[in-house]
Amino acid sequence: MMKLTKLLLPLCLIASFAWADGVRIKDLGRLSGWRENALVGYGLVTGLAGTGDSQANKATRQSIANVLSQFGVNLPPTDVMSRNVAVVIVNASLPAYARSGDKLDVTVTSLGDARSLVGGSLLLTPLKGANSRVYALAQGALSVGGYKYDLNGNVVQKNHPTVGSVPGGATVEQSVKADLVDQENRLTFVLSDPDFTTASRVATAINSAMGRQLAQARDASAVEIDLPTTPGARLVELITRIERLTVEPDTRARVVINERTGTLVAGGDVRIAKVSISHGELKVSIVTDNSVSQPLLVRQTGPNVRTEVVANSRIDVSEGAGSYLGASGNTVADLVQALTRIKTSTRDIISILRAVKAAGALHAELVVQ
Structure with missing residues (x-):
């Protein structure tokens, strides 16, 4: 069973995933040789x-x-x-x-x-x-x-x-058969998302279900399974039993951001170290008013007497009060909630998270799309 907890923000999404009952091995990868x-x-x-x-x-x-x-x-x-x-x-x-x-x-x-x-x-x-x-x-x-x-x-x-x-x-017109068993009479299960912990858990689940040491994690992406040599052992039945086993996959912490669309997706349990965030806003406005200056004496003539257009420009500089936020032992979800309460825009939240990652306080992989 997969529980999905969502925190919906304007153009921003924080998702937290928890694997309660585990995931079928069949949904975590494929057998080597099974391809289109x-x-x-x-x-x-x-x-x-x-x-x-x-x-x-x-x-x-x-x-x-x-x-x-x-x-x-x-x-x-x-x-x-x-x-x-x-x-x-x-x-x-x-x-x-x-x-x-x-x-x-x-x-x-x-x-x-x-x-x-x-x-x-x-x-x-x-x-x-x-x-x-x-x-x-x-x-x-x-x-x-x-x-x-x-x-x-x-x-x-x-x-x-x-x-x-x-x-x-x-x-x-011509049949195709996948070669799932190698020359050493082994099956190789390949994970879609390579991870050492997940590969080890898959091997442990297979060995526990079979009652003997048949599976071994070769690396982060492959689990080798020795086929039993006992008479009557059927390959299809063995694969069916393996695919129906469930394990709890382990995933790396990731924060995915897309500045073009203003979208942010992160695991709700991604940790943030002690960090202080100061966010301010500076606005510069330049306004030009054009006015027409007429001669005082309408009948006055001369080479230097003419209507003149005068441009009056003014520059307004306004600096917001800014905001200060201190975070200690929080998650990305907690940080985004706090930033949303002080009415921080989604694009500013993305910039803040990039700065937090540069400061070394974000313990997750930052993926920029």
Whole structure:
């Protein structure tokens, strides 16, 4: 169970997290070898309403000629009209343990100078992995979610019409199997957030549940698990038991600030050493009043008699009373509460925390976004 305590401030958030019942090991990381594989392909989108690649795109005309040659139509690329066709790059992710016949979502992006892919259909495109082997075939009608129309220099556009998708448009042709067990008959559990304490707790929880020493924390990010050699031991059942175990993860104290949006997020238990904070405000205002000076005698004439514009400027300097705050053994949440009571703005709170960190009184990692 996760308890979340929030202190809501104007554009400021202080969050305190407490892990009461622990977190499943399954939610703390993954098994080494369990990963997705990137696939990429080069294809053509046809059926566009004059919004495809222009005649200046030689790759499009050459690709169309190559496709037509497979059906016995031989034309030189110079004789091919390509305004209703666009060359595209097709991307997809092949999950671990993908089986032949599984469907994958694909993303289609324009490679040439097409204005829009709305209404287009992707021709059969082989998708290759990093080893240049074909793992899936993609085709189907595009879902763009945008449009672009132009006439006589007027353009109406919504979203990005040169990027589309084909949900379930790729079919896996070659199965993929993840290698979870290494040559030494071990499993390796990799933490998403490396931490020595958490890795040690994961290993201890596994050994306690199994009743023997099977797991050992190799470093801050990996826990090695020796597979039992007893007859009848099943890998899937063992992994299931391990993933359902719960541990209390240990996290490093962090304070995340974003000055662009005025956002501050910190753990409520982040400690602050003894520190004194003095915060004042100085305002300088420069005001210019322009007035017109007329000659006293209206009928007076001469080379030096004319209307004159006079600028009267004044400078006002006001210094606020400022504020003084002494903190001893408090947390970031306590400090922010005290600063909010004296009506300190969020951006000033961010500046104060950066100064506290520079003074060495903030015992946390300061992350500036």
